[in-house]
Amino acid sequence: MSTYATLSRGFAEGIGSPRDLLETCLARIEEREPVVRAFAAIGAEAARRAADAATARWRAGTPLSAIDGMPIALKDILETADLPTGFGSPIFAGTHSGRDSAVAWALRRAGAVIVGKAVTTEFADMVPGPTTNPHDPTRTPGGSSSGSAAAVAAGMVPVAIGSQVGGSILRPASFCGVVGIKPTFGAINRGGISDQFSQNALGTLSATLEDGWAVCHVVASIAGGDPGHPPFTGGLVPEAPRKPGTLAVLQTAGWAVAEPGAIDAFQDFLRRLAADGVHLIDRTTSARVALLEEAIADASPISQAINHWEKAWPLAELETRHGEGVSAHLRNGIAAGRSMTPEEYRVLLHRRDMMRERLALLADVADACITLAAPGPAPVGLASTGNSIFNAPGSALRCPAISVPKLSVGGLPLGVQLLGQPLGERALSGVAAYVAGL
Numbered sequence: 001m002s003t004y005a006t007l008s009r010g011f012a013e014g015i016g017s018p019r020d021l022l023e024t025c026l027a028r029i030e031e032r033e034p035v036v037r038a039f040a041a042i043g044a045e046a047a048r049r050a051a052d053a054a055t056a057r058w059r060a061g062t063p064l065s066a067i068d069g070m071p072i073a074l075k076d077i078l079e080t081a082d083l084p085t086g087f088g089s090p091i092f093a094g095t096h097s098g099r100d101s102a103v104a105w106a107l108r109r110a111g112a113v114i115v116g117k118a119v120t121t122e123f124a125d126m127v128p129g130p131t132t133n134p135h136d137p138t139r140t141p142g143g144s145s146s147g148s149a150a151a152v153a154a155g156m157v158p159v160a161i162g163s164q165v166g167g168s169i170l171r172p173a174s175f176c177g178v179v180g181i182k183p184t185f186g187a188i189n190r191g192g193i194s195d196q197f198s199q200n201a202l203g204t205l206s207a208t209l210e211d212g213w214a215v216c217h218v219v220a221s222i223a224g225g226d227p228g229h230p231p232f233t234g235g236l237v238p239e240a241p242r243k244p245g246t247l248a249v250l251q252t253a254g255w256a257v258a259e260p261g262a263i264d265a266f267q268d269f270l271r272r273l274a275a276d277g278v279h280l281i282d283r284t285t286s287a288r289v290a291l292l293e294e295a296i297a298d299a300s301p302i303s304q305a306i307n308h309w310e311k312a313w314p315l316a317e318l319e320t321r322h323g324e325g326v327s328a329h330l331r332n333g334i335a336a337g338r339s340m341t342p343e344e345y346r347v348l349l350h351r352r353d354m355m356r357e358r359l360a361l362l363a364d365v366a367d368a369c370i371t372l373a374a375p376g377p378a379p380v381g382l383a384s385t386g387n388s389i390f391n392a393p394g395s396a397l398r399c400p401a402i403s404v405p406k407l408s409v410g411g412l413p414l415g416v417q418l419l420g421q422p423l424g425e426r427a428l429s430g431v432a433a434y435v436a437g438l
Contacts, residue, residue: 003210004070004158005237011058011069018054018069022047022113025071028155029115035137037130038151040076041083042116047071050113057111065218066236068111072215073151073160075144076117077124079192080104087194088120088129088144091318091325101192103161103202106222112215118160119147121385123194123315124168127327128385133175135412139378142172143385149176149205159206159215163193166303166395167374167388169203170417173403175378175386177413178205179436181212184422185398186229188220197310198349199303199395209402209432213238216425233423234400239430241437244367247273248289249282250419252371253297254390259376261409266372269407269416272438273370281366288361292369295351295358296393302348303396308337309345352396356422359397363421368431373403373415390417400425402432 010016026044033039054069063069078101079085086092100108107114119129121144131146133139134154141150145162149172152160162169164182173180181203188202206212213234220232249270255263274280283290316334319326326334362369372390379386394401399422403415416435420428 001208003208004067004214005210008058008063008066008069011055012061014059018058018113019048019051021069022051022071022115025115025157032134032154032156036132036134036150036154038118038147038154038156039073040086040117040119040129040147043083043114046082047113047115054111054113064109064111066214067218069113070159070211070215071113071115071157072107073115073118073148073157074104075124075148075160075162076120077163077194078103078161080114080117083117085117088122088124088127089325091322099192102189102223103219104192106189106219109222110218115157118145118151120144121146122327122330124163124165125333126329126385128382132382133378135177136378138380140175140382140385142175142378144168145172145205146385149173149178149180152176152178152205152207158208159204159211161202162205163200163202164391164395165197165200165307167391169205170373170391170394170401170403170415171386171388173205173405174373174413174415177405178207179209179212179405180205180373180403180415181216182394182401183216183232183234183425184400186226187232187425188216188225189223190226191223195314197307199306199398201398209238209429209436213429230423232425234425234429238433239426241433242430243276243434244278244431246279246281246366248286248362248366248369249280250289250293250369250371250393251283252293252390252393253300254372254375257375257387257389258372259409262372262374262376262407262414265407265409265414266416276438286365288365291361292358295355296396299355299396300389300392302351303392305340306345306348306352308333309340311337355393355397356399359399359421368428369419371417373417377409377412377414394419398422400428402428404432404436406435
């Protein structure tokens with residue numbers, strides 16, 4: 001599969017163009033969107049104008065960035081001045097904020113072509129939108145970055161922006177068979193999104209590791225990270241494939257609900273790693289891994305409780321004004337947050353900080369952690385986006401994580417999840433590139 005860097009070298013020589021690539025994407029959207037339903041809004045004519053301008057810049061040898069002309073979809077929690085931002089909620093259907101989010105602003109300055117807004121669950125929470133899985137329309141694409149993952153998997157765009165509080169990048173990446181990149185918390189500026197949860201990280205879903213990586217780098221170079229946080233540190237291109245000396249195998253609480261076929265596929269892959277000379281450690285062979293496993297065992301309920309508390313604004317405010325326009329599921333979460341005390345929240349934050357302290361203990365003994373990205377392939381049905389239990393630890397740790405579409409169960413994709421140390425994106429990318437090529 002060609003990366004955008006490969007294609008753009010041809011653009012400079014008059015071989016193909018951003019406009020040609022966009023038309024290929026739009027044709028794919030026309031073909032598959034009636035079933036996949038990945039988009040909440042499409043701006044085809046504005047995209048064509050942007051692609052024509054990018055084409056002229058590449059021909060003149062003056063591209064604005066390495067992603068100048070790249071077609072990209074944005075999760076519909078990110079505001080865009082020229083397209084409606086609905087946040088997956090009927091309350092905001094068709095709403096135009098009149099401004100760009102930090103990511104949209106950065107992408108435009110980089111010359112990227114914003115094709116449209118990808119479907120999200122309600123306020124990036126749990127209530128699904130209409131999107132189906134491109135591999136099987138009876139199955140969920142995952143969420144909350146459902147449209148972002150499906151648009152990439154269906155070939156509609158090479159890269160889409162997603163976000164993750166619990167498992168909203170890595171799980172849909174696994175279900176849809178694409179690369180999911182969740183950088184360190186705060187590495188991509190979240191200005192102009194629907195919430196500011198303390199675990200919410202922006203990232204990418206992409207057809208190739210290289211393309212998603214380039215988007216993270218360029219956006220962070222222009223818009224920075226969240227205030228007070230270092231921007232994405234991975235560089236424009238990932239590190240070359242690098243065989244790790246040691247990987248820490250995490251089973252986590254997800255192991256209890258993982259499907260037998262998923263466990264078998266993962267164990268087979270671990271045997272391949274070992275046969276290639278990678279040293280594997282786990283909680284039975286390493287006290288440090290055991291300490292981390294102990295700390296992250298209840299990452300899911302801790303994260304959920306933290307998120308409930310943090311729904312006080314703006315989601316509780318929306319409930320006050322719109323009542324049943326907010327889903328019953330979200331209203332229940334708001335009520336759970338209201339029942340908590342500030343002291344309970346402080347205790348939860350302390351427990352989350354302890355998880356990261358335990359992860360740091362592995363820094364000098366393992367190149368990365370490895371586990372499944374989901375309990376199995378995408379489940380049948382569109383009423384749920386699937387179980388994020390394998391992703392909750394990485395979200396609570398607020399560390400970089402990558403899902404690589406490496407496994408298959410019953411002919412459906414399943415991702416291998418890699419976790420690195422905070423701000424260790426570049427080192428993690430080399431391991432991810434190695435895993436992808438093994």
